[in-house]
Amino acid sequence: MMSASAFFSWRIILQTFIYSFVVAAVAIILNFEIQQQLWIYLTETSCLLKNNYILMEVSRPISECAICEHVTGPEILYNPTISEFTEIAYASKPLIIKGGAKHWPAIENFSFEFLVRLYDESGLEAYQSVEEECQFLPFKSNFQSLHEALHMNISVQPEGQWYIGWSNCNPYIRKMLRTYYTKPDFIPPDSESSSLDWIFMGSPGPGTTLHIDYVLRPSWQAQISGNKLWQLVPPPECEFNEFCHTFNFTAEKGDIVFIDTNWWYHNTFVLVEGGLSIAVGSEYD
Ligand SMILES: O=C(O)CCC(=O)C(=O)O
Ligand SMILES: [Fe+2]
Structure with missing residues (x-):
C-alpha cells in the first residue's frame, strides 16, 4: 500500500x-x-508609404540610372497640351505644371474646416472606410485616426506642427471631392487612372520622411494651399553615378507635380510662407 x-x-x-x-x-x-x-x-501590408520596407526593399528591381542622369530639377511646363505632357510625363522624370490647378474650385474652397465638414456631414462610415478599406498615415502626429485628426484642437498641437495623409475610398466623398477638381486635363483621356484619391495636409514644418512608394503607377499631386518643398533622391544604386543628384523644388499653391514615387525616394517639407498645406492627388498612367 x-x-x-x-x-x-x-x-x-x-x-x-x-x-x-x-x-x-x-x-x-x-x-x-x-x-x-x-x-x-x-x-x-500594402500601402502608399510601405510598412513592410524590408521585404519591399530587397525585392525592388535594380533601378535604371539613366532616369536620373543629368536631371537637376523637375521639367517645368505651363499649360501643356496632351502631346507636350505625354512626351515628358512617361519617362519617370519629375515634372511640374506651373499653375496647372489654379483655376480649380478646390483652390477657393478647400480648407481644414471644409474637409472636417465634408467628412462630418457624410457620417461615421466615411471615417470608418478610411480605417477599414483605405489608409490613414499619421506621419508627424500622434493621431490614431482621421476622425481624431480632423477633430484636433489645432492651437494645442505640439509646437503647432502636424502632418497627415490619407486615401479615400468612400464613393460619396470621392464624388464630392471631384466636384472641386478633376484629373488634370492634359493627362490623356484614355490614361488608366486610379480611383483612389490621396490627401496630404499639415502645418509648416516637416512633411513625409524619406521614402519610396510601391504603388502601381506614377503619381500626380496638386498643391491646393500652401507651398511645399520636395526633395527627390535617386535610388541607392545610383549613388555613385556622377551624373545623378539629389535636388529640391517647391510646389507652390496651384502647381501640379508629377513624380514616379516608385522610382524617386522623396520627402517633403511645408514652407512657412503660405501656411497650411493641402494637396490632393492620385495615380496616372
Ligand atoms: O505630399 C507629401 O507630403 C508626400 C506625398 C507622397 O509621399 C506621395 O505622393 O507619394
Ligand atoms: Fe510617397
Whole structure:
C-alpha cells in the first residue's frame, strides 16, 4: 500500500507535469499565432508609404540610372497640351505644371474646416472606410485616426506642427471631392487612372520622411494651399553615378507635380510662407 508521503509526492509530480504541459501548449499556440500575424504584417501590408520596407526593399528591381542622369530639377511646363505632357510625363522624370490647378474650385474652397465638414456631414462610415478599406498615415502626429485628426484642437498641437495623409475610398466623398477638381486635363483621356484619391495636409514644418512608394503607377499631386518643398533622391544604386543628384523644388499653391514615387525616394517639407498645406492627388498612367 502506498504511504501518504509517496502519494503526496506523486501528486506533485503529476500536477507539475500537467502544468508544464499546459504552459508549453499555450506558449506554442501563442508563438504560432504571433508568427502568423508577423508574417501577415510583413507580406500583406500594402500601402502608399510601405510598412513592410524590408521585404519591399530587397525585392525592388535594380533601378535604371539613366532616369536620373543629368536631371537637376523637375521639367517645368505651363499649360501643356496632351502631346507636350505625354512626351515628358512617361519617362519617370519629375515634372511640374506651373499653375496647372489654379483655376480649380478646390483652390477657393478647400480648407481644414471644409474637409472636417465634408467628412462630418457624410457620417461615421466615411471615417470608418478610411480605417477599414483605405489608409490613414499619421506621419508627424500622434493621431490614431482621421476622425481624431480632423477633430484636433489645432492651437494645442505640439509646437503647432502636424502632418497627415490619407486615401479615400468612400464613393460619396470621392464624388464630392471631384466636384472641386478633376484629373488634370492634359493627362490623356484614355490614361488608366486610379480611383483612389490621396490627401496630404499639415502645418509648416516637416512633411513625409524619406521614402519610396510601391504603388502601381506614377503619381500626380496638386498643391491646393500652401507651398511645399520636395526633395527627390535617386535610388541607392545610383549613388555613385556622377551624373545623378539629389535636388529640391517647391510646389507652390496651384502647381501640379508629377513624380514616379516608385522610382524617386522623396520627402517633403511645408514652407512657412503660405501656411497650411493641402494637396490632393492620385495615380496616372
Ligand atoms: O505630399 C507629401 O507630403 C508626400 C506625398 C507622397 O509621399 C506621395 O505622393 O507619394
Ligand atoms: Fe510617397
